Amino acid sequence: MPESQQEPLVRSNPSEPTTTLTQALTGVGGLLAVCTLAGILLAAFFLPVVTAMSAAGKDGVNLFNSLPSELDVAPLNEASRVEAADGSLLATFYSENRIMVPLDKIDEDLQHAVVAVEDRRFYQHNGFDPQGTFRALASNLAGNSLQGGSTLTQQYVKNALLMDAFQRGDDEAIQAATESSLIRKLREAKIAISLEKKWSKDEILNGYLNVAQFGPSQYGVETAAQHYFSKSAADLTPGEAALLAGITNSPNGNDPVKHPKNATKRRNQVLHDMYQLGYISQEDYEAAKNQPIEDMLKVTDFRAGCSTAGGSGFFCDYVTRTLLNDPAFGKTKEDRRKLLYGGGLTIKTTLDPARQKMAEDIVNRKVPADSESGFGHAIVSVEPGTGNIRVMAQNRKFNPYKDAKPGETSLNYTAPSYLGGGNGFPVGSTFKPFVLTTFLTDGGSIWDTVGRGSNTFNNFPAQCLKKGRWRSSTGWRLKDAGRDIHGSMSVLDATKFSINTAYANIALRTDLCNIANTARALGAVPGNWNDADPKLKEKAVTDMFGTNLSPASQVIGEINIPAVNMAAAYAAFAAEGNYCKPQAIETVVGRDGKELPFTKSQCSQVIKPEVANAVAWTLMQGLSDPRGTGKGKTIPGHDAGGKTGTSGRQYHTWYVGFTKNLSTAVWFGNPTANRRPTGVEVDGQRLVGNVWGSTVSLPTWQEFMIKAHEGLPSIPFPPKPQGVQRAPQTQDSRGSSEGGDEGAPAPAPAQTPEQAPAPDQGGAPQEDTQEEAETDVGAAASTPAREEAPAGYRYVYPGDPDYDDYVEYEEYYPGD
Secondary structure, eight states, X not given: OOGGGSOOOOOOOTTOOOOXXXXXXXXXXXXXXXXXXXXXXXXHHHGGGOSOOOHHHHHHHHHHHHSOOSOOOOOOOBOEEXXXXXXXXXXXXXXXXXXXOOGGGSOHHHHHHHHHHHOTTTTTSSSOOHHHHHHHHHHHHTTOSOOOSOOHHHHHHHHHHHHHHHHHTOHHHHHHHHOOSHHHHHHHHHHHHHHHHHSOHHHHHHHHHHHSBXXXXXXXXXXXXXXXXXXXXXXXXXXXXXXXHTTTTOTTTTOTTTOHHHHHHHHHHHHHHHHHTTSSOHHHHHHHHTSOXXXXXXXXXXXXXXXXXXXXXXXXXXXXXXXXXXXXGOSSHHHHHHHHHHBOOEEEEOOOHHHHHHXXXXXXXXXXXXXXTOOEEEEEEEOTTTOBEEEEEESSEEOOSTTOOTTEESOEEEEEGGGTEESOEEOGXXXXXXXXXXXXXXXXXXXXXXXXXXXXXXXXXXXXSGGGEEEEEEEEEEOBSSSOOOEEEEHHHHHHTTOHHHHHHHHHTSOHHHHHHHHHHTTOOOTTOOTTOGGGTTXXXXXXXXXXXXXXXXXXXXXXXXXHHHHHHHHXXXXXXXXXXXXXXXXXXXXXXXXXXXXXXXXXEOSOHHHHHHHHHHHHHHHHSTTSTTTTOOBTTBOOEEEEEEOGGGSEEEEEEEOXXXXXXXXXXXSSSOOOOTTOEETTEEOOSOOOTTTTHHHHHHXXXXXXXXXXXXXXXXXXXXXXXXXXXXXXXXXXXXXXXXXXXXXXXXXXXXXXXXXXXXXXXXXXXXXXXXOTTSOOOOOOOOOOOOTTEEEEOOSOTTGGXXXXXXXXXXTO
């Protein structure tokens, strides 16, 4: 037997701590019961060789034999880790803060300290120790150090039974595991004896060190070491080991943070026992016992949940809600919760910490969390082809508790309601690419021409609605920003310059229900729709969009959609039509090292590659052309495309854009009230006049994407679409044979790419470069930002009382 495992000779030492008479008498009462237990156990052991016994002895043996001998408990609850993609810790979840570690990851000094103070004959007995019991009784009666009569094996059994009862929520079992009774002692002793026949001493010691409570809310030595010393249990000094070992008999009373005097006395008791048993030298003993407690501590407080994840708290919350809503992760929500909070899981997520930090810095610099305006600013990035969420940032601190202060919230501005968000925000013209996708899928071409100009639309094709059409007796009034020009233009230019009336005429050539189905296939659904609920997957698109299945929503985006959904939808354009549902989790690994099931990203080809490529190329033109709504804010070295969006009355503004590497949605608005952003301070400057998607969200998008693409490969978009095909003719809202407005010239035949005027050759209708509309659903007339008029044009201010809200371009010629 190793020297450290032999019972050494007792050294007398005048500095040995003593016990008060009251403590001794208290200990004596418990130990007398243990002595009775010892008698019963001895009777049970010698029953086979004793032929005649007293009735009392037989009754004790019968009682002992009736008790269970097996330790039947579930695995201990262990804290789960949520990690970023690089393995860095985001948050921990636990019902008991416990980190399980093997014995070889626990410092020998700590092992020796626990054996010395709790069960010095641990390596000699078989689970129950009559000799140790009687010695403890004698020590307590003599007024020496207070000692218990239970072996480490018995203590392990007691803790394991208690933890199991707590985990099951079994009140009767909790009472049975904590009651002061002979029955409980007998049960623990019998199980301990049985356990010693199956487990090695190292396994029992390791079990005890992981199950015991080493502080008010610290379970197991690893958690305690990290809490009190900010280090692993493998790297403790003798003094630190003695301090932890001394906590267990009173986790609250001996807490060194709140009760340093008690902790010091108990630590020194343990050090004395370690020295007495030869585990440490006199030099180590003297040095450790004289060290002030405050010099030893380097406390790290651990708080369960996502509030500890800093700026990544909203993403962390998204992750946990994803698991708690996932039937593949557990049969019931309660099963999933128990697994998350006690399964010892390692949940590796998709979050890119470096790029997350970039996004957090940008949104918080531009609109600080404590801004009196109350406006929100958010960035979310999704990886095309995988759906992996790489960034999810907003200008708020995550706080799910009642003490949330201004600038703190638990509401995720980028997520749907079932994953911690609200209903989303009106997306404005960022919805138009779904109209374009549907139009191209139905046979249209970006080189087709469509009518433009103010109009009142009374009906639209909508095969899923009554009589196959959307109808309105009062009509839907729509006009473009700037001067009301009736004429025609290409679908490409209608997209680049976000012409609302032209897009209404594009929608007339397809079907509102088809547009809604396209948006649904791309995951661009209202934020109050739980697209993870299998019961809702078969629901009709009319159930999903409800009254939002109208031209106001399906043409100019007066519909609330979460930013993460928009980023994932646009990612499909970068991935040649392959849509992947947003994915926040890469792997979930159990405590045994095996991967656990969960619902992984679901990818499918929802758009024909040639259609997706045509949309991507078109949106690239809208970004790269300085006259378009993208203002030429490109990403140097990378092909990129996207679309601005401004909701009615400019309450919410967007930019959603993508490269082959990342698809990013940026939102800016007030999350709690409909308020125009004019006057709000952004990046140190107050917004003046009108605010569009290109005013705040687009510059934020460009700044983030430039930084985020450092080190990423440059992957070009597909070339300019070559094939052309006319969209099927359909009647417009007034019954004409084409989609042009009344009084406007009929659309010209489709032009080939070679025939279409190039953007830099004046082919774009520069007189209308904004995207807003005035509708009968409350959207105000849009207002172009005041800027230098394009070449060949000048500003015109109509004779309107509110002329400040209308800035128009008028073409002029030399001599005018």
